[in-house]
Amino acid sequence: MSSEIKLQVESEVKDAMRARDKQRLGVLRLIMSEFKRIEVDERIELDDSRVLAVFDKMSKQRKDSLSQFQDAGRDDLADQESFELQILKEFMPPQLSDDEVKSIVDAAISEVGASSIKDMGKVMGIIKPKVQGQADMGVVGSLVKAQLN
Secondary structure, three states: OOOHHHHHHHHHHHHHHHHOOHHHHHHHHHHHHHHHHHHHHHOOOOOHHHHHHHHHHHHHHHHHHHHHHHHOOOHHHHHHHHHHHHHHHHHOOOOOOHHHHHHHHHHHHHHHOOOOHHHHHHHHHHHHHHHOOOOOHHHHHHHHHHHHO
16 A cells, blocks of 8 residues: 555656756655665554654754754754745645643543553553654653643
8 A cells, every 4th residue: 555645746757857956856765765764664554644744754854953053053054954844834734723632532542441650651552653754752741741640
């Protein structure tokens, strides 16, 4: 089963080549190379959930770099990270609202019957596939912690 999102990225690579948009093409090729690396290393074909996990990881890296570059006053590098982040967001599903995330967290806690912080792993295991690519897992984790404490 091939990933629809991956096919969409491949199509965008071709469009960027035709349009001679070097900056966009560079970012799209970076994404494709990450897909290929995982497929070769793990001998698998990526599905949509795994592609979203890759986008999550790449987005988190860009956000971290962006804040570091801004703190260091390197606007040129910060602009590039921001551009890459925007392209990654094009392929990700819309972000869930705070209320939607909170209701998913509440449902997962009651489903597991979680009563203490020791149950956090079980709760996160249920939540992660539901919100992959649609919510910041750091925020989700802190919401779960707050509920279980």
